[in-house]
Amino acid sequence: MPTLILSDGSRHTIPEGRPIAESLRIIAAKSGAVAVKTGDAMLDLYTPAPVEGEFTLVTKESPESLELLRHSVSHIMADAVMRLFPKVKLAIGPAIENGFYYDFDMEQKLIPEDLARIEEEMRRIVKENAIFRRFEMPRAEALARVRAEGQTYKAELIEGLEGDTVSFYESGKFTDVCRGPHLARAGFAGAFKLLNIAGAYWRGDEKNAMLQRIYGTAFWNETALKAHLAQVEEAKKRDHRILGKQLELFHLTDVVGPGLVLWMPKGSIVRMELENWIRRELLSRGYDVVYTPHIGRLGMYRTSGHFPYYQDSQYPPLIDRETMKQLADEKCSCGELCNRMEKGEVDGYLLKPMNCPHHIQIYKASQHSYRDLPVRLAEFGTVYRFEQSGELGGMVRVRGFTQDDAHLFCTPEQLEGEIASCVELTKLVLETLGLTDVVVRVSLRGPESGKYVGSAENWARAEENLRHVVKNIGMPYTEVVGEAAFYGPKIDFIVRDCIGRQWQLGTVQVDYNLPERFGLEYIGADNAPHQPVMVHRAPFGSLERFVGILIEHYAGAFPLWLAPEQVRVLPISEGQAEYAQGVLKGLRAAGLRAEIAPANEKIGAKIRQATMDKVPYMVVVGAREAEQGQVALRHRTQGDLGAMKPEELVERLKREIAEKK
RNA sequence: GCCAGCGUGGCUCAACGGUAGAGCGCCGCUUUCGUAAAGCGGAUGUUGUGGGUUCAAAUCCCACCGCUGGCUCCA
Numbered sequence: 041m042p043t044l045i046l047s048d049g050s051r052h053t054i055p056e057g058r059p060i061a062e063s064l065r066i067i068a069a070k071s072g073a074v075a076v077k078t079g080d081a082m083l084d085l086y087t088p089a090p091v092e093g094e095f096t097l098v099t100k101e102s103p104e105s106l107e108l109l110r111h112s113v114s115h116i117m118a119d120a121v122m123r124l125f126p127k128v129k130l131a132i133g134p135a136i137e138n139g140f141y142y143d144f145d146m147e148q149k150l151i152p153e154d155l156a157r158i159e160e161e162m163r164r165i166v167k168e169n170a171i172f173r174r175f176e177m178p179r180a181e182a183l184a185r186v187r188a189e190g191q192t193y194k195a196e197l198i199e200g201l202e203g204d205t206v207s208f209y210e211s212g213k214f215t216d217v218c219r220g221p222h223l224a225r226a227g228f229a230g231a232f233k234l235l236n237i238a239g240a241y242w243r244g245d246e247k248n249a250m251l252q253r254i255y256g257t258a259f260w261n262e263t264a265l266k267a268h269l270a271q272v273e274e275a276k277k278r279d280h281r282i283l284g285k286q287l288e289l290f291h292l293t294d295v296v297g298p299g300l301v302l303w304m305p306k307g308s309i310v311r312m313e314l315e316n317w318i319r320r321e322l323l324s325r326g327y328d329v330v331y332t333p334h335i336g337r338l339g340m341y342r343t344s345g346h347f348p349y350y351q352d353s354q355y356p357p358l359i360d361r362e363t364m365k366q367l368a369d370e371k372c373s374c375g376e377l378c379n380r381m382e383k384g385e386v387d388g389y390l391l392k393p394m395n396c397p398h399h400i401q402i403y404k405a406s407q408h409s410y411r412d413l414p415v416r417l418a419e420f421g422t423v424y425r426f427e428q429s430g431e432l433g434g435m436v437r438v439r440g441f442t443q444d445d446a447h448l449f450c451t452p453e454q455l456e457g458e459i460a461s462c463v464e465l466t467k468l469v470l471e472t473l474g475l476t477d478v479v480v481r482v483s484l485r486g487p488e489s490g491k492y493v494g495s496a497e498n499w500a501r502a503e504e505n506l507r508h509v510v511k512n513i514g515m516p517y518t519e520v521v522g523e524a525a526f527y528g529p530k531i532d533f534i535v536r537d538c539i540g541r542q543w544q545l546g547t548v549q550v551d552y553n554l555p556e557r558f559g560l561e562y563i564g565a566d567n568a569p570h571q572p573v574m575v576h577r578a579p580f581g582s583l584e585r586f587v588g589i590l591i592e593h594y595a596g597a598f599p600l601w602l603a604p605e606q607v608r609v610l611p612i613s614e615g616q617a618e619y620a621q622g623v624l625k626g627l628r629a630a631g632l633r634a635e636i637a638p639a640n641e642k643i644g645a646k647i648r649q650a651t652m653d654k655v656p657y658m659v660v661v662g663a664r665e666a667e668q669g670q671v672a673l674r675h676r677t678q679g680d681l682g683a684m685k686p687e688e689l690v691e692r693l694k695r696e697i698a699e700k701k
Numbered sequence: 702g703c704c705a706g707c708g709u710g711g712c713u714c715a716a717c718g719g720u721a722g723a724g725c726g727c728c729g730c731u732u733u734c735g736u737a738a739a740g741c742g743g744a745u746g747u748u749g750u751g752g753g754u755u756c757a758a759a760u761c762c763c764a765c766c767g768c769u770g771g772c773u774c775c776a
Contacts, residue, residue, distance in 0.1 A: 141771095152706070238771030239704025246773055250704050253771070281769095294749090294767050353774070428702050429767090441776065464776070523775090532776090544776060582776040613733040640733075648737035662735055663740080672736080680736060 046095050064095060065224075074105050074228065076223050082108065084221035087174050100260045110135035112172065112223040113162075113232045114142045119214035120161035121146075121254070122354035124154075130216065131193040131242060131251050136267070138540065139257030143240055145193065150252050155234040158254070162232065169227030170212035174220055178407035179289040182206035186217060193242065231265035232258035278538040280591035281434040287654065288597050289587075289604075292436060299432040299439030301584050309633065310590070313582050313602050315420055317700075318444055318579065319684035321465065327416040327446060334422060335389040338381060343557055344397045345493040347390060348382055349526045353425045355439075357381060357388035395421035396551075396576055399447040400558050403572075408562040413572065414450035414458055418582070421445045429595040435588030436543050438537045448575040449560065455573050459509045459531075459548055466533055466546040466579040467513070472700055475593060479534040479542070480515045482506055486522025493527055494553035502550040503529045526575070528555045533581075538592040545581035545589065550574075597654040597676065601697045608655045609671075610646040612662035614639060619666040623659060623686055630690040651676050657693065 046052065052067050065085040068076055075082050075098040082098060098105050115132040117140075122128055133142030144150075152154035177185070179198065182205075186194040190597050193215045198206055209218045211226055223229065223673035234256040261263040284290045289307030296302060303311060319329065338357055341347035346354070359367075363386060367377060380386045392398065399417045408415065422442045448458050470478055485492055485499050492499070497505055506529055510517050517531075524530060528529075530549035534542050551574040554560075561569040582588040590598075600606055607627055620636060627634035635655075637646040643660065650658045659671040664683075671689055673681040684692075 149705080236770060237705060240772045241703075244773065250772080252704075255771080292768095298767070416707065423776085425775075427731070430702065430704090430772080431774070433769080437775080443776065445776095525775095539770095578776070580776090585776055610736085611733095612735055615733075639772060642732095642734050642739060644734090645738050646736090651737055656737085660736065664735085674736065 046097065048097070068097050069224075071097055073099045074223060075108055075227070077104075082221045083174065084174070085224040086171065087221065094313060106259070107135045108221055109223065109260065110140040110258045111221075111229075112226075113173075113229055113256065114140035114163050115209065115211065115214070115216055115218070115222065115253060116165050116229060116232075117158060117161075117234065117256060118142045118144075118216065119165050119211065119673070120158045122166075122214065123161055124157060128616070129191055129193055132197070133216075139235070139255060141240075141253050141255045143242070143251040143253045145242075145249060145251050150235065150237045150254065155237070155254070159232075159234050162229075165212065166214055166226050166229045169225050171225050172209050172211045172222035174209055174222075176205045176207045176209055179204055179206055182208070182217065191217075197676070224588065230255055230258055230260040231262040232286060233265060233269065254326065255507075272539070275538045275540075278592045278595045279434075280538075280588040282434070283591050283596040284435065284588075287591075287604075289591065292434070297439070298429065299427060299437070301435055301438055301440065307587065309604040310587055310598060310602050312582065314583065314586070315444070318469070319418075321468070322418050322445075322446065325416075325461070325465070326414075327418045330399065330402055330417045330419050332392075332395065332402070332421065334392060334424075335394055336397060338388045338390055339384065340397045340401070341390050341393075342384060344400075344554060345526060345557065346393055346397070349491070350393055353427060354393050355391045355424055355426045357390050359386065359388045363387070392421075392423040393425050394422055395419060395423060395443065395445045396447055396554060396574070397558075399445075400554060400560065400574075403447075403449050403560060404558065408449070408572070410451060410562055410564050413562055414448050414454055415572075416446055416448045418444075418446035434539060435584045435591075438582075438584050441585065443578045443579045444583065445576070445578050448577070449555070449561070449562075449572040450575070451564075451570070452573055453551055455575070456506055456509055458575050459550065460512070461504060462548040462575060462577040462579075463509060463513050466548065466577075467515075467633060469546065469579045470533065473593070475535055475589075477536055478515075480513070480517035481523065481532045481534055481544075482517055482519045483508055483525075483530045483532055484519060484521050484522030485524045485529060488522070491526055492524070493557070498552035499529065501553055505550050506531055506548075525549050525551075527551045530576075535589055537589060543585060543589065545586055546579045547577065547581060549576040551576060556670070598656075599701055600656045600693065601700050603625065603654070603656050604633065604696075605635050605653065605655045606632050606693065607654075607657045607659060608646075608650045609634060609636040610643060610650065610658050610660045611637070611639070612643050612660065615663060616661050616666045620661045623661055623671055626686050627659075627690065630694070632690065632693060647674065659689065 043131045052063065064076055068085055073082050077083070077096040077098050078094060082104060114135065118130055118133055122506045123142055125148055127146060129145040131143035131145060134140065159583070183195055183198050186198060197217060197485065206217060208215055209220060209222055234254055236255050238253045238255065239250050240253040242251055257265070257268065259268060284307070287306060288304050289310065291302040291304055323329070335358065338347060367386070377386065381388060399419070402417055403415060420442050422440060427437060427439055432439065450458050480601060484503055510531055528549050528551035532545050533546035534544050536542055555571050555574055560572050562572050564570045609620050609624045611617055617639065624634055624636050637650065647658060654676060656676055658673060658674040661671055663670055669685065670683045671686055672683045673689060675681055
């Protein structure tokens with residue numbers, strides 16, 4: 041009798057003359073598996089399996105089983121939506137990281153209350169327990185079928201598919217074009233919840249129709265679902281927008297303008313500490329510090345290519361009064377004004393969207409020998425970008441932000457070494473702060489040629505340089521086409537916020553193009569002029585976004601060196617007021633950021649307040665301490681740490697600050 | 702920018718056509734207290750802005766502004 045070998049080593053005899061798929065299904069079902077895998081391909085239990093091969097069972101414990109579940113639940117949801125709103129056109133409905141979505145094109149606007157109705161319908165479908173039956177048909181036939189059903193998006197999908205046949209899944213009366221795999225039956229659907237409704241352009245392109253997207257999530261059981269939802273709720277409490285308000289770190293108001301951050305005193309401390317730290321690191325690495333203005337002439341940005349390449353995400357140019365008046369007299373329209381500015385007939389100033397053109401002018405201000413290179417110009421440079429209103433959010437997506445920017449000008453031979461040390465610095469930043477959930481992305485040029493400046497050779501060289509470095513940094517990375525800056529490819533460091541969204545922080549970018557456009561030079565050993573290569577880099581990315589992410593990372597409880605208030609002195613009663621003031625003065629004199637709790641509260645209340653304010657250390661001073669010239673130390677999470685001399689305390693805290701822990 | 706939802710004292714929320722309210726915070730007084738909330742009293746709102754419907758609007762309608770979640774773009 042034939043024997044099937046599963047990759048767990050178990051051997052299974054199969055009755056002769058029966059399809060192998062059926063045997064696999066029986067084996068899988070017996071073991072509680074929901075699918076089987078051969079190589080990278082997951083096969084559901086009703087899909088014909090290849091006759092030979094090694095099979096792994098996919099159980100409910102494996103992460104990919106959740107993907108399968110969620111994909112199937114998204115189909116069940118689509119089925120439910122179609123039952124409730126028969127005219128709906130289906131777009132796509134994949135499983136995503138923590139759940140699934142499905143996009144619909146329908147007349148009726150979905151409202152949150154509809155979700156409950158849809159869920160109810162879904163439960164009915166689950167109860168019906170139909171088999172997810174896979175079948176295939178030739179392309180032309182498939183196309184005719186979906187067209188007859190009026191499913192125009194599905195037709196578009198089929199047109200884009202490779203291969204001669206198209207697979208469908210049918211469960212009950214619902215059929216969908218789908219690659220699979222799926223649950224064996226709708227009844228296995230487990231626990232699910234629909235979460236929210238959102239708009240989404242068909243294929244993500246704003247020229248296309250706006251579809252209605254329903255997001256949801258699913259787990260194998262109620263407990264896991266509840267745990268996940270609770271975890272999401274918990275994560276929301278770390279949201280930097282909430283903590284930023286509670287802890288008075290920053291403020292946003294439409295009086296100043298959307299996306300324009302006001303750093304409050306406490307938030308400013310965090311930023312200042314980060315700036316001071318990194319500035320010392322830069323100086324020790326041979327960087328020079330520079331300062332440049334916030335605006336620059338249009339001509340400079342025409343040379344750099346920011347204007348017009350980057351035009352859409354800039355605040356409109358500033359024009360002086362005289363010119364404006366003159367143009368008004370000429371009855372110049374706005375459209376015409378734009379044209380004339382693009383042509384360079386009208387001058388103006390731009391709020392700087394990037395610091396590089398200014399730094400380039402500093403480089404150009406003096407002659408450079410190959411002996412001077414690399415020149416590394418660093419600045420906490422504030423830039424302004426007119427982001428689309430719908431994109432703004434808290435500190436992580438704003439219209440004015442400060443980059444810990446620097447531009448390195450070096451010889452081609454020095455380039456890879458410079459890139460590598462920038463990457464090292466970025467890693468140091470992330471490691472020091474314990475940001476470990478970081479993804480490295482190599483962002484390359486995409487096919488749209490209109491978005492980029494420079495020659496194909498320059499791009500190829502730059503991409504080669506980056507790949508070469510990134511291979512040696514010991515971090516896994518992915519390459520993404522179409523994510524490059526307009527002047528060059530880059531290595532990006534991407535982290536997640538409290539609700540799982542990914543944000544780019546640090547970046548290292550190679551640029552052969554701006555040196556060319558600005559005609560940069562250095563004199564080589566051969567006594568002839570050569571063109572330097574530029575590296576743009578920012579280990580934090582932007583201080584706004586970085587601090588926003590950091591607030592969430594620490595849940596507002598900053599380590600001692602970053603804490604806006606490091607110590608709070610808590611007198612037990614008025615009797616120790618004078619002694620407590622002395623302790624406070626001593627701490628401040630030692631360079632610690634210390635405050636004193638307001639009088640007229642019991643010690644318990646003072647402790648509670650300081651803990652909620654996330655002050656790392658409290659020193660309790662009562663009659664006992666005053667008498668012995670001591671302080672009783674308390675940590676916000678570790679509790680009472682015992683009594684000690686103020687000098688001991690200072691030494692202890694200074695050590696902790698130096699360690700940045 | 703587009704789709705959807707939401708804007709009520711400093712904060713979190715209630716009132717959902719009929720006199721805007723609670724908790725926390727804030728201010729004052731009493732209490733001076735030993736490791737996560739002392740007691741009493743008080744002030745605080747042109748309900749985001751502007752129009753409209755109505756005898757009457759926080760509540761219904763329209764426009765704008767802002768925020769939140771997505772789509773697209775980026776640090």
